[in-house]
Amino acid sequence: MSLAADSLGLPEARVVTAADPAEFAYTVFHDRHPRLFAQVRHALPYGPAQLDALHRLEEETLTGTLQPLDPGAELAAAGDRAEWTEWGAPYFGRGLRWTDVPFLWSESYFYRRLLSATGYFAGPWRGVDPFGPMKADGLAGAAVDRELAAYGALDGMSAAERDSAVLHACVAGNQADLGFQLIAGAPVGVSLIVDDSAAIWAHLNEREPGRVNLVADNAAEELLPDLLLIEHLITTGRATSATVYLKPRPYYVSDAMTQDAVALLRRLVAAPGLAGDAGRRLWGYCTDGRVRFEAPAFFCSPFGFHAFPPEIVAAIGSATLTVFKGDLNYRRLVGDRFWPVTTPFADLTGYLPGPVAALRTCKSEVAVGLTEAAAAALDAGSPDWRFAGRHAVIQFTEVRR
Numbered sequence: 001m002s003l004a005a006d007s008l009g010l011p012e013a014r015v016v017t018a019a020d021p022a023e024f025a026y027t028v029f030h031d032r033h034p035r036l037f038a039q040v041r042h043a044l045p046y047g048p049a050q051l052d053a054l055h056r057l058e059e060e061t062l063t064g065t066l067q068p069l070d071p072g073a074e075l076a077a078a079g080d081r082a083e084w085t086e087w088g089a090p091y092f093g094r095g096l097r098w099t100d101v102p103f104l105w106s107e108s109y110f111y112r113r114l115l116s117a118t119g120y121f122a123g124p125w126r127g128v129d130p131f132g133p134m135k136a137d138g139l140a141g142a143a144v145d146r147e148l149a150a151y152g153a154l155d156g157m158s159a160a161e162r163d164s165a166v167l168h169a170c171v172a173g174n175q176a177d178l179g180f181q182l183i184a185g186a187p188v189g190v191s192l193i194v195d196d197s198a199a200i201w202a203h204l205n206e207r208e209p210g211r212v213n214l215v216a217d218n219a220a221e222e223l224l225p226d227l228l229l230i231e232h233l234i235t236t237g238r239a240t241s242a243t244v245y246l247k248p249r250p251y252y253v254s255d256a257m258t259q260d261a262v263a264l265l266r267r268l269v270a271a272p273g274l275a276g277d278a279g280r281r282l283w284g285y286c287t288d289g290r291v292r293f294e295a296p297a298f299f300c301s302p303f304g305f306h307a308f309p310p311e312i313v314a315a316i317g318s319a320t321l322t323v324f325k326g327d328l329n330y331r332r333l334v335g336d337r338f339w340p341v342t343t344p345f346a347d348l349t350g351y352l353p354g355p356v357a358a359l360r361t362c363k364s365e366v367a368v369g370l371t372e373a374a375a376a377a378l379d380a381g382s383p384d385w386r387f388a389g390r391h392a393v394i395q396f397t398e399v400r401r
């Protein structure tokens with residue numbers, strides 16, 4: 001699937017792959033995924049069939065060549081045989097390693113294959129989320145407790161301070177994602193290298209309130225502030241309604257599905273204090289239809305958002321704002337390429353027909369919308385700033401090309 005770079009007159013930029021041991025994406029397959037396999041094997045009492053399939057998948061991704069989905073009942077039940085046959089046509093049967101193909105494609109296909117290996121689509125393990133135990137730990141864990149308690153501090157704040165707090169909490173929530181727990185020494189604190197939050201609030205305050213879309217990322221620690229942001233926008237009259245886009249299947253370890261949103265809402269309504277009050281309002285917004293959850297299949301496809309189906313493009317066009325959360329959504333939004341860092345965010349998102357904001361902790365090589373000087377200072381002071389999760393951006397544009 002080609003990106004819109006050519007048609008927009010943008011510079012050609014190299015597509016990210018996981019082929020080069022000197023680049024971050026390589027470590028995802030060679031360092032992070034082996035830990036993920038170990039975590040999945042220990043989290044659930046899979047039998048020999050699943051354990052063997054997981055082992056074979058791990059070997060294939062490390063030393064083998066890219067194989068198509070296994071035909072059979074499991075694939076039939078998954079219902080995506082035609083799609084993956086088409087999506088894999090440029091790569092399957094050509095002796096390519098996993099690391100030879102675009103990273104966005106291979107990482108997405110990796111999660112699809114992992115689901116098959118665990119029997120997610122058919123048989124007794126059908127519907128069992130291989131990442132469920134990790135998500136449950138996150139939801140029951142201290143980070144969510146801290147977020148719920150911290151929400152109480154909004155009480156003493158001015159309206160502008162509250163706006164700022166709820167938006168910035170969404171960035172901190174992205175830093176806390178479970179994927180990051182797979183690397184030793186998880187990052188602490190986040191440094192904003194672009195902060196367009198004032199422009200976001202000015203936009204929301206000036207526009208007639210309408211629907212806001214939120215393209216969610218991780219469950220638990222991240223989805224909590226995301227849903228509290230939605231609640232805040234509706235309660236303060238900046239939005240009349242919201243659509244929250246979730247994943248239809250387990251994906252990228254901790255990405256939120258409807259069941260994760262429900263589990264979080266149940267925890268939120270039971271919380272004491274202000275957070276519980278907000279949770280109960282939010283529950284009401286769900287039941288009266290102001291907040292809707294959607295989980296389109298596209299969100300587990302291996303493509304950037306240039307390939308959005310028409311109904312999602314239309315939903316972005318009719319919204320006052322669409323918020324994209326997290327690193328993967330950022331890669332899919334701007335294109336998973338080594339863009340020059342000075343490439344304007346607005347140029348790369350101009351293919352979408354509505355105002356767009358990205359709230360993203362930097363966890364991969366892609367970085368845009370910076371000045372040369374800022375990037376040089378980051379390169380000098382923190383050489384791993386692009387992917388270590390200590391830096392973040394809040395980027396916004398209402399400019400359409």
Ligand SMILES: O=P(O)(O)OC[C@H]1O[C@](O)(CO)[C@@H](O)[C@@H]1O
Nearest residue numbers: 028177179326327328329363364
């Ligand atoms: O949860 P987030 O913020 O989308 O982060 C996901 C990121 O984690 C990785 O899967 C592995 O680091 C990246 O490739 C990906 O972009």
